[in-house]
Amino acid sequence: MPHPNTGSPRPVAPGPAADEGLARRLKALACTAPLHDLDVRKANLAGEYSTYAMAEVALAAIDLVTLTMDFDTGADHDQIVARLQPRVAAQAPGRSAGEHERVARWVLENLINVGSVDRGFRAVYGTFGADGRYVRRDYDFKLIEEVPGPGGTVYLRTTDEAVNVLVGALDTDVTSAQIAAEVKLEVLINRGRLADAQLAAEQARYRTVQYAETLRRALEATRRDVRAVDWLRAVPDMINEALDHVADRYRHENAILTNIRKARDEATEPEHKRRAAELVDIVKDCIRRHTQLQSRLLEAGPLFRAEQDRQAFATPAARAGLDLYGQLLAPVLPLPVERASRVTDAFFARGTGLRTPPAVRVGDLIEALLTPPLEREHLGAELPEPDLVATPEDSRFTEAQLEAALELLDLPHDAPRRLSGLLAEARRRDPELPYLVALLAVHAASPPVGTAYRQGEQRLLFAVDDGAELDDPEFGGADLIVGAALLDAAGMALDRTVENTAGKDEGHRE
Amino acid sequence: MDDGENLAPAPEPQADRPAALTPADAADAARLVAFGLQPKLLPARDAEYADLIRRHREDPAFARLADAVAAGLGLVVLEVSPRAGMAVAAGEDSVFAVRMGDYSRRAASDSSDRFLHGLAHLAVAALAFPRPADLADDGYIGRITVNGVDAFVRQACRRLEERAEEHGENSDPASDAPGLEAAWRVYARRSATGATKDARRLAGSTTGIVGKAVAFLVDSGFLQRTGDEAGGTYRTTARYQLQVRDLAGSAAMAELLDLGVVPVGDGTASLLPPDETADLDLVAEAGLPFHGS
Numbered sequence: 001m002p003h004p005n006t007g008s009p010r011p012v013a014p015g016p017a018a019d020e021g022l023a024r025r026l027k028a029l030a031c032t033a034p035l036h037d038l039d040v041r042k043a044n045l046a047g048e049y050s051t052y053a054m055a056e057v058a059l060a061a062i063d064l065v066t067l068t069m070d071f072d073t074g075a076d077h078d079q080i081v082a083r084l085q086p087r088v089a090a091q092a093p094g095r096s097a098g099e100h101e102r103v104a105r106w107v108l109e110n111l112i113n114v115g116s117v118d119r120g121f122r123a124v125y126g127t128f129g130a131d132g133r134y135v136r137r138d139y140d141f142k143l144i145e146e147v148p149g150p151g152g153t154v155y156l157r158t159t160d161e162a163v164n165v166l167v168g169a170l171d172t173d174v175t176s177a178q179i180a181a182e183v184k185l186e187v188l189i190n191r192g193r194l195a196d197a198q199l200a201a202e203q204a205r206y207r208t209v210q211y212a213e214t215l216r217r218a219l220e221a222t223r224r225d226v227r228a229v230d231w232l233r234a235v236p237d238m239i240n241e242a243l244d245h246v247a248d249r250y251r252h253e254n255a256i257l258t259n260i261r262k263a264r265d266e267a268t269e270p271e272h273k274r275r276a277a278e279l280v281d282i283v284k285d286c287i288r289r290h291t292q293l294q295s296r297l298l299e300a301g302p303l304f305r306a307e308q309d310r311q312a313f314a315t316p317a318a319r320a321g322l323d324l325y326g327q328l329l330a331p332v333l334p335l336p337v338e339r340a341s342r343v344t345d346a347f348f349a350r351g352t353g354l355r356t357p358p359a360v361r362v363g364d365l366i367e368a369l370l371t372p373p374l375e376r377e378h379l380g381a382e383l384p385e386p387d388l389v390a391t392p393e394d395s396r397f398t399e400a401q402l403e404a405a406l407e408l409l410d411l412p413h414d415a416p417r418r419l420s421g422l423l424a425e426a427r428r429r430d431p432e433l434p435y436l437v438a439l440l441a442v443h444a445a446s447p448p449v450g451t452a453y454r455q456g457e458q459r460l461l462f463a464v465d466d467g468a469e470l471d472d473p474e475f476g477g478a479d480l481i482v483g484a485a486l487l488d489a490a491g492m493a494l495d496r497t498v499e500n501t502a503g504k505d506e507g508h509r510e
Numbered sequence: 511m512d513d514g515e516n517l518a519p520a521p522e523p524q525a526d527r528p529a530a531l532t533p534a535d536a537a538d539a540a541r542l543v544a545f546g547l548q549p550k551l552l553p554a555r556d557a558e559y560a561d562l563i564r565r566h567r568e569d570p571a572f573a574r575l576a577d578a579v580a581a582g583l584g585l586v587v588l589e590v591s592p593r594a595g596m597a598v599a600a601g602e603d604s605v606f607a608v609r610m611g612d613y614s615r616r617a618a619s620d621s622s623d624r625f626l627h628g629l630a631h632l633a634v635a636a637l638a639f640p641r642p643a644d645l646a647d648d649g650y651i652g653r654i655t656v657n658g659v660d661a662f663v664r665q666a667c668r669r670l671e672e673r674a675e676e677h678g679e680n681s682d683p684a685s686d687a688p689g690l691e692a693a694w695r696v697y698a699r700r701s702a703t704g705a706t707k708d709a710r711r712l713a714g715s716t717t718g719i720v721g722k723a724v725a726f727l728v729d730s731g732f733l734q735r736t737g738d739e740a741g742g743t744y745r746t747t748a749r750y751q752l753q754v755r756d757l758a759g760s761a762a763m764a765e766l767l768d769l770g771v772v773p774v775g776d777g778t779a780s781l782l783p784p785d786e787t788a789d790l791d792l793v794a795e796a797g798l799p800f801h802g803s
Binding site: 077114135136137323327339341357 | 598741
């Protein structure tokens with residue numbers, strides 16, 4: 001925020017700089033107006049709704065939308081309503097669930113401002129122009145906007161205005177604000193003030209979301225038109241900056257995570273423990289978002305090159321035509337709408353094609369009106385039977401061979417075997433089989449423990465080299481000891497759930 | 511009709527007798543124009559249409575007759591070719607012309623809706639033919655999506671917004687003069703989409719307005735729908751290129767020049783995008799409008 005007192009000391013009208021600061025604050029104030037308005041207007045609703053704190057529900061809604069706003073899409077309308085309901089229900093436990101849903105929906109729709117054609121809000125404020133004249137101006141803004149998602153669905157996103165209102169840090173630089181928030185968090189954790197630390201961590205998360213949003217826009221523009229974005233300097237700089245940012249944050253947040261984990265484990269007070277556990281969740285979420293952002297950033301370069309190939313290597317035409325964007329669209333957009341309309345009207349009149357006016361005879365009209373409407377086919381058109389062509393089998397080993405090999409390797413857990421013996425037995429069954437058995441045994445030398453752990457496998461094949469030489473006509477190397485290990489599936493499943501809920505219940509478990 | 515068919519091969523010595531046109535020829539000429547009035551019909555799909563097109567190209571007297579019929583109906587002939595058929599466009603006062611009020615009832619009364627509908631058509635054309643060369647190249651087929659057009663205009667608006675902020679301008683319009691609001695701002699503050707009760711596109715949203723424009727252009731035989739991704743994907747037809755290149759583009763250009771906005775040369779500086787981009791040295795953007803391929 002510029003300092004409001006930088007205006008000149010002239011007594012008559014405040015200088016433009018002071019005025020600008022004032023206008024800025026008025027706009028910030030205006031963004032909160034829809035929230036206050038909810039509480040004022042709830043009295044007009046049919047029904048007794050005064051027990052609900054609408055502004056609180058609205059802020060919670062903005063929170064929810066901001067946090068579920070992912071890189072690609074936004075939040076789902078119904079999901080937000082559903083997740084708002086517990087809070088609404090807590091405000092009036094005696095009321096029906098239907099009413100709770102109605103209230104949640106009403107708040108959300110009012111934040112979108114469904115009733116207006118722009119689906120936005122307008123506030124009027126006054127400024128002094130350069131000539132000292134007082135002008136009233138319209139400030140249009142949105143809090144939650146609806147954006148198109150894949151498959152024609154509609155998603156919700158919070159606007160920058162909403163995020164700024166929510167975080168309460170107007171007009172600040174995204175990067176620096178985030179750094180500040182995180183330094184604050186570290187200090188707070190060191191001093192053991194976890195309550196404040198959580199607030200700071202949440203703010204850091206909002207900042208992270210906002211940062212991702214800024215980047216998403218730039219990348220999207222690149223995909224549309226390579227030339228619309230400065231790929232010589234601005235975007236590469238931004239990407240480098242963002243990558244540095246991600247690397248930096250990642251290191252930073254991992255450090256914080258370790259610290260809080262320690263704090264969580266060492267904390268004795270249950271309340272502290274719970275807060276620390278929540279904090280772990282938040283920081284984990286931050287890390288997840290950073291990783292997501294990073295993978296997007298890495299895709300940006302190839303995307304640019306592919307788009308450049310696609311957009312640049314079109315054959316040039318012999319004669320130059322009219323440049324629709326540069327000579328028409330671009331100059332029209334900055335014009336006042338009154339004047340711009342003249343140009344678009346002219347384009348519309350000549351560019352829409354023609355329509356043959358209908359000429360109806362009364363006789364036809366009567367027939368048309370009396371014809372019953374066509375029954376729509378409920379199931380739609382019949383799908384054609386797909387013509388499938390079998391792909392030729394090109395695997396080295398057949399399914400039967402794999403089965404035989406696996407059967408051979410299905411060893412009892414208390415009786416491991418030497419590879420040489422397995423190979424000999426396999427050779428007796430099928431001369432090709434030893435190759436498959438040897439391959440599986442070598443893989444077992446580095447067993448996929450992580451996968452087995454995640455999938456909750458009961459047993460795992462392993463192979464150990466004890467130094468014995470393999471004596472075999474076809475294979476050389478170590479005569480591995482191949483065996484099966486039994487895994488504690490139940491114990492692993494328990495561990496996994498504990499890990500996922502990240503200590504939320506850990507406090508109680510110990 | 512059979513008379514016409516029989517006459518077609520006959521007029522080889524037409525140079526000697528240019529006036530020997532019969533009412534049957536007039537009927538054929540009118541039939542050709544009637545084919546032209548069905549913009550989705552292509553000569554390749556209809557043998558009779560293809561014959562008449564061929565006759566128009568080979569028989570100058572018949573061509574003059576057909577052109578005269580079109581002119582009499584208030585139509586402008588853009589091209590007669592096997593690829594585009596008889597491409598005719600409605601003259602300004604013709605009964606075939608599309609009026610904004612018929613197009614959208616809201617646009618008739620609301621000036622910002624009127625502007626947005628017009629802008630949608632301009633933006634569809636601008637994105638279908640992004641470079642001047644694309645518009646000039648007869649073989650070029652443009653591809654657009656509804657969401658792509660919306661995002662493209664939004665991006666342009668956002669850049670103007672950023673530029674206004676950089677220059678410290680206050681782009682909020684005066685309350686008592688809504689007509690002076692910057693055009694980009696009208697688009698920017700209209701929401702991109704919106705949930706409706708019946709899962710259709712919200713008509714007043716910008717994707718709704720662009721969607722209406724492309725649907726209308728499909729009916730005009732200017733676009734063909736190719737898929738449902740990104741709000742609907744479309745490709746252009748030869749007729750659309752002709753219409754934009756020969757009529758709409760120049761008409762809008764004339765109007766713009768009439769407003770005193772000269773996109774090249776020394777117009778009023780504040781309205782000139784190229785000057786401002788030079789100041790900001792946005793390399794990529796400079797390539798878009800003025801130094802593009």
